Amino acid sequence: MPHLWLIWLLFVTVYDIRQRRVPNWLVLVGAAFAIGVLAMNAQPFGVKWTEALMGSALGFGFLLLFYVVGLMGAGDVKFAGALGLWVGWHPLLPIWAMASLLALVHGALWLFLHRWPWFPQLALLLSGKPRGDDTTGLHKRARPIPYAAYLALAAAVWMVWGRQS
Template sequence: MNGDAELLLVDWLAQLEPHWRLLLFAAVGIIAGLGLDVIVRRVPLAVEQAWLEEMQAADASGTPPLHAPSHPAALPSAAMTRAGSLASPHLARLDTAPTRRWQLSLLSGVLSVAISWRFGPTWQSIGALGLVWTLIALAYIDYDTQLLPDMLTLPLLWVGLLCNLGHWFAALPAAVVGAAAGYMSLWALYWVYWWLRRREGMGFGDFKLYAALGAWFGWTALLQILTLACLLAIVVAGSAWIAGRLRSDQMFPFGAFLAAAGIATLFCGNGLMIWIGGTP
């Protein structure tokens, strides 16, 4: 968060005693976690169903679909649905984890309490709740399916810019530049990797999520977010590769690490920029 941003009080929240405010945020977070469970299970299925309908319409008309899946992980799933299976294995298994609901509720509740503690009875707290809940949903969806749906990433980007009309988390010019720079930087890396290896290194959803984080935190936070995400990915993917659970040529959910880095930046600010010699 930009250290120059002014904390804007929400009057009715400010009137609550701190312990009651923490309990309120905990309860709201737990309830939100139940909603996140529905989103994590239903949104990928809705995206896949939309792809299936578009492919069937394209088959009927003899024209290519306008919005074909851009992420390679989506292609086998779309092919399976086209062949007659209404839900691919990696999406169908989303309904087979009953503990996921309580895991999401606990994580959402804990982070919501942390937001109340970090930002107090302010409008920044309200905005941070929406940001964190959306990032949790995106991280789980990307982990499960390697998809980052536009119906979540694009609203996250626009809401970030709207919040920063009041400089809640960054100055508006920095947020606009952050959104553009976030998208274009990963877009450029994508094509460099394609030119060198002749295969995709990430999905387009990663570009949009990185742009959304730039819209929330400004361009000065982008290097920190990418650095943290890469470090997390190296540790997790490297451990999975050593354990034999990940092939060297297998895609992994980088968006989940971007989401985790975004949550860390929300709570810790741009402190890493000082360590690497930049400007916080």
């Protein structure tokens, strides 16, 4: 089961880095799979229903504040809720901390390359600007930091190293 969870995290990471959004179907797949393994009592991280639901509510609710003030996209918030179903509420703080550090490095590098464009392709990749014409209106505001991708990477690191301590 952990391998399927890592594959889901990989899909979220790649999608968010490339598109700067996490589609609802991808969040729903992860949430449905988390509920399924909880129902079958096959949760790979030993998380029980109460802890999973608390993790989902905490992940969604805390990041919802950032969405409300315009600092985060809705996909990031929904992904945090689905992630909380998987890991419960205990590891959310270290996962958020690691994801926030990655986002800070991303933002600092983006600012540096924006002011001194030595590597224009890297600056474009970090900026998250849509490719081609945007007729759907999905990119009304630039979202240079793919926070869900960093949450997914931090969760994968937690799975591999953080649970051993």
